[in-house]
Amino acid sequence: MNRRRSGPHSLAGAYVLDAIGGRDRRRFERHLARCIACSADVPELRETVARLAGAAAADPPPGLIERAVASVAHVRQLPPSTDPRRRWRIGPVIQQHSPSGRGSAPRLRPRAVGVLTAMFLVAAAALGAIVWHAEDQVAVAQQRGYQIAQVLNAPDAVMLSARVTAGGTATVVMSRRDHSLVFTTAGLRPLPSDRCYQLWLMGPAGDRSAGMLPAAHDGMTSPAIASDIRAGDHLGLTIEPEGGAPRPTSAPILIMTLD
Amino acid sequence: MGAGVTSARDTRLEDLLAEVAKGDQEAFEAACHAVAGTLFGVVHAVVRDRSQAEEVCQEVLLEVWRCAPRFQRGRGSAMAWVTTIAHRRAVDRVRAEQRATDRHRRAAAHEVAFDAVAECVEERLDAERVRRCLGALTRLQRESLTLAYYGGHTFREVATLLGVPEGTAKTRMRDGLIRLRGCLGAGQ
Numbered sequence: 182m183n184r185r186r187s188g189p190h191s192l193a194g195a196y197v198l199d200a201i202g203g204r205d206r207r208r209f210e211r212h213l214a215r216c217i218a219c220s221a222d223v224p225e226l227r228e229t230v231a232r233l234a235g236a237a238a239a240d241p242p243p244g245l246i247e248r249a250v251a252s253v254a255h256v257r258q259l260p261p262s263t264d265p266r267r268r269w270r271i272g273p274v275i276q277q278h279s280p281s282g283r284g285s286a287p288r289l290r291p292r293a294v295g296v297l298t299a300m301f302l303v304a305a306a307a308l309g310a311i312v313w314h315a316e317d318q319v320a321v322a323q324q325r326g327y328q329i330a331q332v333l334n335a336p337d338a339v340m341l342s343a344r345v346t347a348g349g350t351a352t353v354v355m356s357r358r359d360h361s362l363v364f365t366t367a368g369l370r371p372l373p374s375d376r377c378y379q380l381w382l383m384g385p386a387g388d389r390s391a392g393m394l395p396a397a398h399d400g401m402t403s404p405a406i407a408s409d410i411r412a413g414d415h416l417g418l419t420i421e422p423e424g425g426a427p428r429p430t431s432a433p434i435l436i437m438t439l440d
Numbered sequence: 441m442g443a444g445v446t447s448a449r450d451t452r453l454e455d456l457l458a459e460v461a462k463g464d465q466e467a468f469e470a471a472c473h474a475v476a477g478t479l480f481g482v483v484h485a486v487v488r489d490r491s492q493a494e495e496v497c498q499e500v501l502l503e504v505w506r507c508a509p510r511f512q513r514g515r516g517s518a519m520a521w522v523t524t525i526a527h528r529r530a531v532d533r534v535r536a537e538q539r540a541t542d543r544h545r546r547a548a549a550h551e552v553a554f555d556a557v558a559e560c561v562e563e564r565l566d567a568e569r570v571r572r573c574l575g576a577l578t579r580l581q582r583e584s585l586t587l588a589y590y591g592g593h594t595f596r597e598v599a600t601l602l603g604v605p606e607g608t609a610k611t612r613m614r615d616g617l618i619r620l621r622g623c624l625g626a627g628q
Contacts, residue, residue: 191607194614195595197524199531200588202596226614227520229621233589234523236570237481242494245480246472249501253468256502261461261509413514432618440514 193219197226218346221436328406332356332363345369345418346434353416355439361408362439364416366394367401372420379421380405381429383436384414391416393425414439449474453518460508468505475504475519479526486530486592496533500526527589534592573623581616584609 189212195201196209213219332338335356342352349368356362364380372378378394391407407416418435419426453474459467479500484493503525511521574582580602587598599609 191611191614192595194612194617195588195610197617198585198588198613199528200593200595200598200610200613202535202594205594222614224516224520225621226617227516227524229617229624230527230589231517231520231523232566232570232620232624233585234482234527235478235519236567237485237590238477238567239481239484241476241480241497242490245494245497246469246476246501249472249498249505250465250469252498252502253505254465256505258461258463258506258509262512430622438514 190216190219193222193226197223197230217344218434221346221433225432325406328361328408329363329404332359332361332406335359341437343435343437347420351418351435351437353437355410357410359408360410361406362410362416364391364394364405364407365402366397369394369397369400369402371397375423376420377423377425378402379419379425379429380407381417381419381433382407382410382414383417383429383433384411386411388417388428390425390427393421394418410439412440447517450517450519453522454511454513457504457508457511457518458513460505461511468508471504472501475522476501478519478523482523482590483526483530485590486527487534492533493530496529497526500529503529531592569624570620573620576623577616577619578612580604580608581612581619584612585616585620588613 189209192201192205192209192212196206196213201209209219213223333354335358337358338354338356340352340354342350344350345366348370349366351364351366354363366378369378380391380394382389382391389409392405394402394405396402416435416437416439417429417433419429419431419433421430453471456467456471456474460471476497479497480493483496483500484490487493487496500522504522507525511518574585577585583602584595584598587593587601588595591598593601595610595613596606598613599606602609604612
């Protein structure tokens with residue numbers, strides 16, 4: 182991973198190990214609220230730290246559980262969090278742009294669909310001119326264009342957008358009805374020729390590749406389609422060796438919740 | 441373990457927590473059985489004193505009960521949630537005491553942690569895998585991780601103990617965890 186390690190960001194490891202004291206901890210937590218890289222890192226690192234905890238497992242003293250059970254009988258539980266904004270976030274990763282102004286689950290207005298369609302089609306056309314020149318690929322390109330249009334025009338299409346850790350922004354238009362989304366980016370950092378960006382659906386069923394992003398033109402990658410989205414899936418983006426990997430080999434530089 | 445991949449053990453625990461969130465005391469008892477060994481092990485590794493470790497574990501289990509309604513599936517495993525609470529409490533206890541007595545607690549942290557491995561076969565296998573993966577880290581990565589996690593030291597203290605700059609200590613912690621994650625994922 183080519184991530185920069187200077188500044189507060191490098192504290193992610195110390196933070197999940199509880200190896201930072203009061204003032205450093207508060208400083209990092211303020212940073213965490215803004216830092217996309219850290220907020221993708223921290224939950225993942227916590228899972229690894231939990232394995233360190235498991236490795237220290239020992240037989241608990243007799244009576245520990247009985248006393249705990251007896252003591253909770255009269256302890257009131259906290260109410261669940263009902264903050265709707267939390268539904269959209271893994272920590273502070275997601276920044277949601279609502280084209281209709283306020284509101285937590287933006288439904289695309291017709292005008293927004295128009296703008297987006299234009300945006301995607303420009304990108305698609307650029308791609309079409311460059312990549313899909315071979316005769317036998319035209320049908321594939323048409324099929325793909327049709328899929329994209331279908332998602333963009335779905336009555337339940339919503340748009341989400343987020344910054345990518347390593348630079349750039351990602352925009353997703355998703356239709357739950359069609360279990361599909363269209364993914365495009367702007368301003369991603371160019372990669373060396375032996376690396377590529379790979380898109381993933383990450384969920385309870387495991388991580389599934391949603392394909393490699395094509396090379397960017399004029400700073401934009403043409404739309405990628407991900408279908409067969411399942412409940413609980415997140416969308417992830419990683420940097421992988423050329424040709425892609427069967428499963429992610431590096432920490433995601435973008436994670437978006439899709440539910 | 442990659443994002444979104446949850447073991448059967450985690451799923452069971454998450455199901456239990458969902459019931460605990462509704463005030464189910466039987467589910468709480470079952471959840472306690474599922475986590476007590478790990479909780480006690482990690483807390484004991486940090487605070488060292490058995491009776492203090494037991495006290496901290498009581499507090500942690502109470503906190504699990506109180507906060508279960510706030511646990512959100514899909515934002516990390518239940519075990520990571522519980523052990524985060526436990527380790528934070530253990531470290532807070534040690535540091536509060538340290539401020540009072542300024543006692544000396546040098547090194548040897550990982551030996552203590554691995555001496556006390558539980559009866560449960562599944563836990564034992566997992567501990568073995570973690571130990572093997574820790575062995576695959578560089579010495580500096582391994583010592584930074586174990587002094588911080590099992591020793592309850594801050595990265596500044598770790599830097600002093602290892603005689604390296606603070607920046608190196610915190611970077612090795614992050615590198616070490618990332619490499620550990622890779623190794624544990626590959627060995628599944």
